[in-house]
Amino acid sequence: MKHLIFAAGLLGATTALAEAPELTVYTYDSFVSDWGPGPQVEAAFEATCGCDLKLVGIEDGAALLARVRLEGDRTDADLVLGLDTNLMKAARDTGLFAPHAVSAEYALPVNWSDDIFVPYDWGYFAFVHSAEITPPANFRALAESDTTIVIQDPRSSTPGLGLLMWVKAAYGDEAPVIWEGLADNIVTVTKGWSEAYGLFLEGEADMVLSYTTSPAYHLIAEDDASKAAAAFDEGHYMQVEVAAKLASSDQAELADQFLAFMVSDAFQEIIPTTNWMYPAITPASGLPDGFETLITPATSLLFSPEDAAALRDLALDEWLTALSR
Structure with missing residues (x-):
């Protein structure tokens, strides 16, 4: 009899699992990592939705759009989380x-x-460095120095594309000259943020393209105040990260439920100490201790989605030309 009861219970559990709807979200690798927001977001949403949330990591942000474009209406994704304002028009x-x-x-x-x-979070791009060094105060000073940097490829990475927009917003038609000067400073160009930051931590470069919020990770998670973000006097380019549902999704209502959950306290309070960005909506608990130590750019730079799209090819050509010389 016990075996029959066990078998019946197992069958019931299997049936319930099979009937649970699945919501597939394409996002970037660092989001789904053990230390990223993914595990906590998955647990919190599944506790309310009666569903199976499947988070699929696909390299970095710009690669997400390329993947969805390739798959078209046949994509398995119900949602994409990890685009930004520079990619919204495309x-x-x-x-x-x-x-x-x-x-x-x-x-x-x-x-x-x-x-x-x-939108679900935002931040400012910045070059992160050891607090023991005095960093350059702007891109011109960086280009004239021996400081080495690791950056990300703008064709696959949203920080990489953000850097192109940053230089373009700060210098306009002079951007090619800036890139010519920076070419000698670049140790390597990686596909995504995680690889670049790892190389920096391994001592492969003096600075890495990241965010003004990155030092908060070391301070809060590691009790390590040895990292800082360089304040550039021409200003810092903003990133607003966004999510959107696919028109082809067969889980449209569940996708809407996730987007609503994304702007709730339950999601937003996870962001500061896992994605290490500013939340799009300040949770009731506020920002964690340590965020008050971060630099605040004197000037915020940001192109509209339309302007960013119009400038992307030109900025990419300028970057490729400078690095090929």
């Missing part, structure tokens, strides 16, 4: 994404209103 133009109905009061430095893309 993503919208694919026609693959559907409108949302999320309403929220965002704590972003810019006004936000978009019918397809929902």
